[in-house]
Amino acid sequence: MSKRGIKGAIKALCAPLLLMLNGCSKSGLYLLEPEGTISRVTHHYFNLDVGIMLLIIIPTALLSVWAMWRYRKGGGGSYRPDWSHSWFIEAVVWGIPLITVGVLSYLSVKAIYKVNPYNPGALAHQEAAAGKPLEVDVIVTDWRWLFIYPGQRIASVNHLVLPVGVPVHFRLTSTSVVNDFIIPQLVGMIDVIPGMRTKQTLEASKTGHYVGFSADYSGAGLSWMNFETQTVTKAKFAQWVKKTQAAPHNMTDAAFNLFAKPYISIDHRPMVFGHVQSGLFDYVVHEVMSGKVWPTPTAMTENMVKYMNKQQANVKAGDY
Amino acid sequence: MSSTTDTRIQPGSTVLWDKGDAAGHDILGTRTFGFWLYMLTDAMVYAAFFAAFGVLAHNAGLNSKSVLAAVFNAQGAYRETIALFASVLAYGYAMVALKKGSRSGVAVGTVVALVLGLVFLGMVSGDMERLFGQGIVPQSNGFLSIVFTLIIYHALHIIVGAIWMLVMLAQMGRDGFTSNVVYRLINLRIFWHFQAVIWVFIFVFVYLQGKVI
Amino acid sequence: MFVHLQGPWNPVWGRLSLQAIPYHNPILVGTFLFAVVIALAAVGAVLYFRAGPYLWREWLTTVDHKKIGVMYCLLGLVMLFRGFADALMIRTQQAIAVGPHSPGYLGALHGYLTPFHIGQVYTAHGLIMVVFAATPLLVGIMNIIVPLQIGARDMAYPYLNALGFWLTAAAAGLVMLSLFVGNFAHGGWYGFLPYFELPYSPGVGVDYWMWAFQLSAVGTTLGSINLIATIVKMRAPGMTWMRMPIFTWASLSTNLIALTSFPVLMVSLALLGLDRYFGTHFYTAGNGGNLMLYNDLFWVWGHPEVYFLILPAFGMMSEIIPTFSEKTLFGYTTMVVASFAIGGVSWGVWLHHFFTMAAEPSVNSFYSVTTMLVGIPTGVKVFNWIFTMYRGRVRFELPMMWAVLALFLLLVGGMSGMMNAFAANDYMWHNGVFVVAHFHMMVLLIAASIFGAVEYWFPKIFGFKLEQRWGKWFFWFMVLGTAWVFVPMFILGFTGMTRRLDYVPYTQWAPYLRVMLVGMAFYVIALVFFFAHLYVSLRDRVKNRVGADPWGTSRNLEWMTHSPVPAYNFAYIPHVHARDEWAWRKENGVASLANESFEDIHMPRNTGVPVLLGALSFVLCFGLIWRIWWLSAASLALVVLVIIVRSFARNTDEVITAKTVAGVEGAVDDALPSAARG
Ligand code: HEA
Ligand code: HEA
Ligand code: CUA
Numbered sequence A: 001m002s003k004r005g006i007k008g009a010i011k012a013l014c015a016p017l018l019l020m021l022n023g024c025s026k027s028g029l030y031l032l033e034p035e036g037t038i039s040r041v042t043h044h045y046f047n048l049d050v051g052i053m054l055l056i057i058i059p060t061a062l063l064s065v066w067a068m069w070r071y072r073k074g075g076g077g078s079y080r081p082d083w084s085h086s087w088f089i090e091a092v093v094w095g096i097p098l099i100t101v102g103v104l105s106y107l108s109v110k111a112i113y114k115v116n117p118y119n120p121g122a123l124a125h126q127e128a129a130a131g132k133p134l135e136v137d138v139i140v141t142d143w144r145w146l147f148i149y150p151g152q153r154i155a156s157v158n159h160l161v162l163p164v165g166v167p168v169h170f171r172l173t174s175t176s177v178v179n180d181f182i183i184p185q186l187v188g189m190i191d192v193i194p195g196m197r198t199k200q201t202l203e204a205s206k207t208g209h210y211v212g213f214s215a216d217y218s219g220a221g222l223s224w225m226n227f228e229t230q231t232v233t234k235a236k237f238a239q240w241v242k243k244t245q246a247a248p249h250n251m252t253d254a255a256f257n258l259f260a261k262p263y264i265s266i267d268h269r270p271m272v273f274g275h276v277q278s279g280l281f282d283y284v285v286h287e288v289m290s291g292k293v294w295p296t297p298t299a300m301t302e303n304m305v306k307y308m309n310k311q312q313a314n315v316k317a318g319d320y
Numbered sequence B: 001m002s003s004t005t006d007t008r009i010q011p012g013s014t015v016l017w018d019k020g021d022a023a024g025h026d027i028l029g030t031r032t033f034g035f036w037l038y039m040l041t042d043a044m045v046y047a048a049f050f051a052a053f054g055v056l057a058h059n060a061g062l063n064s065k066s067v068l069a070a071v072f073n074a075q076g077a078y079r080e081t082i083a084l085f086a087s088v089l090a091y092g093y094a095m096v097a098l099k100k101g102s103r104s105g106v107a108v109g110t111v112v113a114l115v116l117g118l119v120f121l122g123m124v125s126g127d128m129e130r131l132f133g134q135g136i137v138p139q140s141n142g143f144l145s146i147v148f149t150l151i152i153y154h155a156l157h158i159i160v161g162a163i164w165m166l167v168m169l170a171q172m173g174r175d176g177f178t179s180n181v182v183y184r185l186i187n188l189r190i191f192w193h194f195q196a197v198i199w200v201f202i203f204v205f206v207y208l209q210g211k212v213i
Numbered sequence C: 001m002f003v004h005l006q007g008p009w010n011p012v013w014g015r016l017s018l019q020a021i022p023y024h025n026p027i028l029v030g031t032f033l034f035a036v037v038i039a040l041a042a043v044g045a046v047l048y049f050r051a052g053p054y055l056w057r058e059w060l061t062t063v064d065h066k067k068i069g070v071m072y073c074l075l076g077l078v079m080l081f082r083g084f085a086d087a088l089m090i091r092t093q094q095a096i097a098v099g100p101h102s103p104g105y106l107g108a109l110h111g112y113l114t115p116f117h118i119g120q121v122y123t124a125h126g127l128i129m130v131v132f133a134a135t136p137l138l139v140g141i142m143n144i145i146v147p148l149q150i151g152a153r154d155m156a157y158p159y160l161n162a163l164g165f166w167l168t169a170a171a172a173g174l175v176m177l178s179l180f181v182g183n184f185a186h187g188g189w190y191g192f193l194p195y196f197e198l199p200y201s202p203g204v205g206v207d208y209w210m211w212a213f214q215l216s217a218v219g220t221t222l223g224s225i226n227l228i229a230t231i232v233k234m235r236a237p238g239m240t241w242m243r244m245p246i247f248t249w250a251s252l253s254t255n256l257i258a259l260t261s262f263p264v265l266m267v268s269l270a271l272l273g274l275d276r277y278f279g280t281h282f283y284t285a286g287n288g289g290n291l292m293l294y295n296d297l298f299w300v301w302g303h304p305e306v307y308f309l310i311l312p313a314f315g316m317m318s319e320i321i322p323t324f325s326e327k328t329l330f331g332y333t334t335m336v337v338a339s340f341a342i343g344g345v346s347w348g349v350w351l352h353h354f355f356t357m358a359a360e361p362s363v364n365s366f367y368s369v370t371t372m373l374v375g376i377p378t379g380v381k382v383f384n385w386i387f388t389m390y391r392g393r394v395r396f397e398l399p400m401m402w403a404v405l406a407l408f409l410l411l412v413g414g415m416s417g418m419m420n421a422f423a424a425n426d427y428m429w430h431n432g433v434f435v436v437a438h439f440h441m442m443v444l445l446i447a448a449s450i451f452g453a454v455e456y457w458f459p460k461i462f463g464f465k466l467e468q469r470w471g472k473w474f475f476w477f478m479v480l481g482t483a484w485v486f487v488p489m490f491i492l493g494f495t496g497m498t499r500r501l502d503y504v505p506y507t508q509w510a511p512y513l514r515v516m517l518v519g520m521a522f523y524v525i526a527l528v529f530f531f532a533h534l535y536v537s538l539r540d541r542v543k544n545r546v547g548a549d550p551w552g553t554s555r556n557l558e559w560m561t562h563s564p565v566p567a568y569n570f571a572y573i574p575h576v577h578a579r580d581e582w583a584w585r586k587e588n589g590v591a592s593l594a595n596e597s598f599e600d601i602h603m604p605r606n607t608g609v610p611v612l613l614g615a616l617s618f619v620l621c622f623g624l625i626w627r628i629w630w631l632s633a634a635s636l637a638l639v640v641l642v643i644i645v646r647s648f649a650r651n652t653d654e655v656i657t658a659k660t661v662a663g664v665e666g667a668v669d670d671a672l673p674s675a676a677r678g
């Protein structure tokens, strides 16, 4: 390996890193810009984890470069071909990783309990103080998000509105296949599983607009399956609820059976329902558990665009 | 400490090469060792099936009491057990005969084992037919899917074992106790005993436990 | 008895019809033409040189572990090429299809691949790279080297060895066939349930995936039985456990993993098959099925599988680094212990592939900790390699360069792996491209070790060294490509970008995606250099002819026989006196290979049965995929029949006479490097 070769390699390795500099806070590095209570805790532990790992990886890398350089053929290092064992070194090379993993394990377990989706330690304090949390039921179809606010008896499609400073409890289920619910700047992932109910908890700390999407492959519509999360003040939230309650559409069990048919959200058509039949969430879980499926037509997987054009025509005709 | 670890060379007395045909490794030992390894993979397959059974058994409640009672016909299973164990015993006697080098002994033992194995198969398939006749099928729900799969997978092994026995009878007749025939007979013993062991698991975890569910 | 299908079916052709041939897709038609040209060229060459009988006699029917190993490697290389073509398509699609205003071609809304098509591309890429490129390459190298390293004349079961290879080849053939007849699964290489159930994946794609996977699993399991038995039973006299070369130890640990984990994979796939063919309810969401059962079963195989891939790679590094440091491996015993520790722990970590599935925090904690434990033995390995170089005389020849690259990739991949294992982090980027970047560091480490191992052992098998100049260009452009593709991918990981996107909705990610395209260009150039490397090496093969020990500082038994290795490996089986026997003999001045008198050698005879069984399994699976029941039934019956008939065969061995041996031994010219002359 020539000197020039090494230099070239280092330069080439660094060039892509420079990319990081051209973005400011709107670079889209969502995981590094947490804006919710949970995501901030996650980020804190992320920093600790990375720091500790770097503390061991960087010296290891340097040590190996040094050894290669110092003991290259024709270099100055002393040559001891039969040296192959040292109790001291063996103890150190087992010991250091052991201790590091010990520390990391401790932190990891702590972090898991802090951000546990079902009952996050990080929110324990707020939960007690804030009184009643907001309940949201999430039903995922192929390939849309239906957010039901059971307390308010309203629902919204692909658009999630949350008040700031209030813990939000989600219950999630899916009509067909597994999806994964995430709003990177507010909270991490939780699987959304057909025939089952999972939970998630979050609290937004600022007003703003955030992206959310599905992270588990769920079929042709996955790439378009993102939703907007809007966090607003409590007062604005109350206003929004009022306005939505006045919306004409009704989400009943029957309406849901139509709604749940495969649909790709390329148009991101927002939709709100002023009234939701109570118990819809449990109805869906139960239906799926008893074997109901909303199958994907072959034509849809294999020729999405053609199928969608047909679908758009249907939408105009009043179907979902 | 270098590569020279232990031995220092003794000129003249150090053997460097093995003259003589080392291809004559212990053939019997190597063959049966490999077969044990194969049995281990089969055991892993069964282990995975039983794990699936453990998971899906939570949904046994989807079936009515009468369906469960029909499936877990422990008395029938008990009769099946006896047939299979007798077959294994007969094959055990064949192995005793093999030690003595008695061709007829091996043949008789194998034939008896074969017949008893077929009796077992007949009972199992009769049981299946009865259930299918009552509309109790693997397609009904996840729990029945795994129950039937376990039983049928085991039955497939019995079929393979039966074919194997026929082949061995033929080979023994043609070649006598050549090393190929002997290691195959020994491997068949391992295989056959293993099916009995698995059946014990099926009997205990599926039939008896199913009775309790 | 069988389930109801969308679309037509008839008893003669099953689901097969002319529609199954994707003649309307220009990409596939182009690929097809390319394949036809290659196939015609190959067949033409065979006919022109009248090589048919030779190929059949010497290669297709061979039971020689070295030739089977070489065929494994060739299969792996071809599939590596295919996998690379897939990677090119993924990267170009994602560079074009960014933002709602990005253009669309060939019937796609954005980019030039529809979701259905790109889904097949990455599914095939993942499966091919893991199961049909990396695995055959590693198995091939183990197949060649392990018997040599333990001083055996062949594997324990040469016939089974050939069978394992042909089953793997048949499986790879199925994946290739899916390009032109029907389609492939489109949901990811490890399968998603219930997405892979009939209602959501109604086509034959999943069936192709399932049967190819299943068949290769059978092949690999047979291979692992063979390697373990070989190592346990076939070692040369004097080779005690603690004198075994480290690569052999790595092979043993890795095949123990394969032996115990592949059966679980078979079950996970078989239950899916029952669901798809018979309508059972193992993995359905309703009717008492349990889709998480699939995740558990699959990853109980899937995680050990990645260590199945990495352990032989570690073994290769552990052979190359001492040779080119001109020094004994540091901490041999710890290396052995570490290999088995990695293999052992690998059984208890699988849940880290679905931390987000709402398991209890105590459960996630458990698996987070066990996963991180793997870092300890792996770290020990890294440090031992460093201390092997320490006080050595490090020569940076090509194999060493690859090994060093592998070491650095391990640091990056291990660091990111540990970050995944920290479950709270994984909640943020599970199924994101950060994970993709993590495992590509690891799999590229494997690729690097393989390239290193090929450079290292090539002269042993073929009798001449590969040239170094183009090889170095190839190396450096692989480094460049890797940096430019995967550094941006790590950064994208922090955006939260998810995997398997057909279309990228957020335009602020575009710059990274474009830079990655530059990286792909480097890879393409690297490929050109690879071919130059190959061509020049073949051209200069006489000039680069070498003797038994071309590197001069190698240490193990395999360097104690001629290059290329004769069919019977060793005219006489060596007696082993030390851990690095060859180094020991060189030090003690007994490094001569010359023998005077020879004896007859018994070897297994070549046989066409394994090829036949491979072909029949191929037809069997093809019939199952297209639900042509009569075809499957017939080929299954034939398989059983062939096995039975073969078991009656009597003359399966042949003798290489002493005279032949003497002739072969007399003809080889072992231009021993001076170090070896003692
Ligand atoms: C061993 C495994 C392996 C290897 C080596 C690679 C190699 C590469 N992979 Fe792959 N990849 C996977 C395993 C592997 N991958 C898996 C398992 C997935 C997940 C699939 C899924 O989502 O389900 C994946 C997914 C995956 C994606 C993610 C798609 C997505 O989900 O968004 C991408 C995207 O860039 C990618 C790119 C690449 C690239 C650029 C390389 C490059 O490094 C390739 C470089 C290789 C070469 C340059 C080869 C040169 C060829 C030769 C030298 C042979 C020539 C010989 C002859 C012709 C005889 N891979
Ligand atoms: C050969 C392949 C290979 C290897 C060796 C590894 C090694 C490791 N992997 Fe990786 N992994 C994959 C291939 C591999 N992985 C693949 C293919 C996937 C995804 C499949 C898919 O979804 O398609 C995956 C996914 C994956 C996940 C799931 C992510 C997700 O889907 O959300 C996790 C989570 O824990 C993980 C962790 C690890 C860890 C901790 C290691 C460890 O073994 C790493 C250990 C190494 C080191 C730590 C570095 C060296 C050590 C030192 C220098 C000492 C100092 C270090 C310490 C003190 C810690 N991997
Ligand atoms: Cu529900 Cu895992």
Ligand SMILES: [Cu+2]
Pocket (backbone or CB within 6 Å): C302, C303, C306, C349, C350, C352, C353
């Ligand atoms: Cu893993």
